[in-house]
Amino acid sequence: MKFIINNNILIKNLQKISRLLVKNTSLPILDNVLINIKNGMLSLTGTNLEIELVAMIQLSTEHISGTATISGRKLLDICRNSLNSSNIEMQLNNNKMHIISGNSRYILTTLPYDSFPVHHDFHxxxxxxxxxxxxxxxxxxxxxxxxxxxxxxxxxxxxxxxxxxxxxxxxxxxxxxxxxxxxxxxxxxxxxxxxxxxxxxxxxxxxxxxxxxxxxxxxxxxxxxxxxxxxxxxxxxxxxxxxxxxxLLENKNNFITLNSKLLKQSLLRAAILSHEKFCGVEIHIRNGQFKVLSDNQEEEIAEDRFNINYTGNTVKISINVYYIIEILNSITSENIFLFLNNANNSIQIEAENDASILYVVMLLKR
CATH class of the missing domain: 3.10.150.10 (DNA Polymerase III, subunit A, domain 2)
Structure with a gap:
């Protein structure tokens, strides 16, 4: 194996797969990168057994095909400390990887490439x-x-x-x-x-x-x-x-329309005094008003309210406040639709202008 590659290109691709390189005393090859050259294509493979990443690089200079594994972290450190515009020359000789970068020379130990875990048998x-x-x-x-x-x-x-x-x-x-x-x-x-x-x-x-x-x-x-x-x-x-x-609800006839921004602000204010462990708040909806209440283990109480366009039956539910806030953080619609299921044990939330997402949150027992 022998090839020459620009340092910028090599380091860019090594950084993509380096997150998977892990120290493993029982399987030291997981700290290595599998380097393979075939048909003018250089591939760099990193794995932690669960995930595998392969970076593909088209070689534009003369090269010799081959396969080897070397320490990914050491190779990355060599690239980081080389001049960005310089070329890196790598050659496998007697199971050692010889690396030339500018005026620096390195010889790295390799491990047998046939013991590197790869997903070649993927179907x-x-x-x-x-x-x-x-x-x-x-x-x-x-x-x-x-x-x-x-x-x-x-x-x-x-x-x-x-x-x-x-x-x-x-x-x-x-x-x-x-x-x-x-x-x-x-x-x-x-x-x-x-x-x-x-x-x-x-x-x-x-x-x-x-x-x-x-x-x-x-x-x-x-x-x-x-x-x-x-x-x-x-x-x-x-x-x-x-x-x-x-x-999921089969029939979605009755729903409550809520302004996403007002709802989030109200929940954040109530969450200040919510219980540290249960994070529960009570929501009361009646006569065109939305009210949220919270208390905690220190017997402190918070209450916040705002007006809404709703004239249906009174709604009283308890819910994890942060579950709703996380949903609101992911929704970009101005309004959301809130549905209460018949069993009164969960709510369903949908964005006003995005039918591609929906959420269901279980209610807390009151």
């Missing part, structure tokens, strides 16, 4: 294209509803499924639920998968790019997304995701 069962900004929005609108360290491990991620002609992204921690959907122009093979929390967070970070179509490949155990010159792959969570559709 997809469904594939589709989706605009990058749409997928980013779908994740952004609901990711706060994911479980964090729930014993129901399948809740610690996002459900991505295709039914009919729509793509759904669903997140819930058992107390709140977020759904975002997108209509697919192409008719693709249906699927239902759960992407783990770490994979969701990394994918969302990678989608911070100019709008462009991206390719998604869905496998039985993994999902792969092609983002510009990066290939993102993450393992999936096994398990039966809850039937989220069972908590």
């Amino acid at each position: 997809h069962i469904s594939e589709f294209f989706i605009p990058s900004d749409i997928l980013k929005k779908m994740i952004e609108k609901i990711q706060f509803s994911m479980g964090k360290q729930d014993v129901r491990y399948y809740l610690n991620g996002i459900l991505l499924e295709k039914t009919d002609r729509s793509l759904y992204a669903v997140a819930t921690d058992g107390y709140r639920l977020g759904i975002s959907k997108f209509f697919l122009k192409e008719n693709i093979i249906p699927f239902s998968i759960v992407i783990p929390r770490k994979g969701v967070i990394e994918l969302y970070r990678l989608l911070n790019i100019p709008k462009q179509p991206i390719k998604v490949l869905v496998g039985k155990n993994n999902i792969r997304v092609h983002i510009e010159d990066l290939i993102f792959t993450t393992q999936l969570i096994e398990g039966q995701y809850p039937d989220y559709k069972s908590v």
Whole structure:
């Protein structure tokens, strides 16, 4: 193996995958980057076993094909301390990687590349294209509803499924639920998968790019997304995701329209004195007035109110104030629609001008 590459290009691509490099005494190769040259293409692969990132670089200079693994952090440090405009020359010789950068020379130890864990055996069962900004929005609108360290491990991620002609992204921690959907122009093979929390967070970070179509490949155990010159792959969570559709309202006749800004400001004022552990507030709606009340373990009380256009039956509910605030932070509509289900154990919130997202929040027992 031998190649020459501009330092700026190399460091740019190394930084994309370096987040996955972890110190692992039982599996030291996870601290390494897999370097491969084939058909004029240089690939840099990093993995933490759960997630794999491959950066693809087209080589424009003479090179010799080959494969090796070296410490990703050491290589990144070498690049960072080299002149930005300089070239880096790398050559594999007797299982050692020789690196020349300006007047500096380095010799790095390699580990056998055949022991590097890669997803070469990836086989997809469904594939589709989706605009990058749409997928980013779908994740952004609901990711706060994911479980964090729930014993129901399948809740610690996002459900991505295709039914009919729509793509759904669903997140819930058992107390709140977020759904975002997108209509697919192409008719693709249906699927239902759960992407783990770490994979969701990394994918969302990678989608911070100019709008462009991206390719998604869905496998039985993994999902792969092609983002510009990066290939993102993450393992999936096994398990039966809850039937989220069972908590959605079938009939949405009666609803309360609330100004998003006024509601958020009122909840923030009441949240100042809410209970530190339960974070609950009471909401009273009657005679054209919205009132929110809170108290805490120190017997302190807060009350805030504002006028609304509502003449229906009196509504009294208790709810986690921060669940509603997080929803309002993700909604850009001027108004929201609030629905109360018949069993009086949850509310459903929808944006006035965006039918692609909705939320369900369980009520607290009063």
